[in-house]
Amino acid sequence: MTEQEKQETLDFLNNWGNGLLAKNLGILFTQLTEDSLSATMPVTEKVHQPFGIMHGGASCVLAETLGxxxxNVFLDTEKFYxxxxxxxxxxxxxxxKGTVTGTAKFIRKGKTVHVSEIKIRNEKGELINYTTMTNNVIAK
Incomplete structure (x- = not known):
């Protein structure tokens, strides 16, 4: 994938699904490599639980969005999703408060199953969440 193709893909992801959950939480895709995808999310009261810290569900939304x-970025979307x-x-x-950055990487990229790990870090680079996710690849 060329640098231009990577940027076009990031632009597509950042403009896809306006009004949906990821957009409402301020998730912004920032980097795409041959085997990973990264995004940031602001930590504000919008994603807090009652104790004033980021809700675990918000971490899951960022992780699942990335995974x-x-x-889907690495599939032929004309044939599969x-x-x-x-x-x-x-x-x-x-x-x-602040911003978290999540990075998803493939553990296994098979023909019918993808497994990824997603690491979410704070601005100091400290790991705040570790997620694994399984996706089924389905023919359209």
């Missing part, structure tokens, strides 16, 4: 998009079938998320550290 799903990673799979990928959907999440399992997510396992470990909340390791809390955060109340």
């Amino acid at each position: 799903s998009c990673l799979s 990928a959907v999440g079938t399992n997510i396992n998320s470990n909340h390791l550290r809390s955060i109340s």
Whole structure:
């Protein structure tokens, strides 16, 4: 994938699904490599739980958004699409403000199943969430 193709893909992802959950949480795709996809999400009161820290569900939304998009970016979308079938998320550290960055990488990229790991870090680079996700690849 050329640098121009990577940028076009990031632009597509950042303009896809206006009004949907990922957009409402401010998720912004920032980097695409041959086997990974990264995005940021602001940590504001919008994603807090009652104790004033980021809700675990917000971490899961970022992780699942990255894992799903990673799979679909590397498929022939004229013939296939990928959907999440399992997510396992470990909340390791809390955060109340700032920006988190998530990066999804393939553990296995098979013909019918993709498994990815998603690491979400705070601005200091500390791991706050570790997620694994399974996607089934389905023929259209």
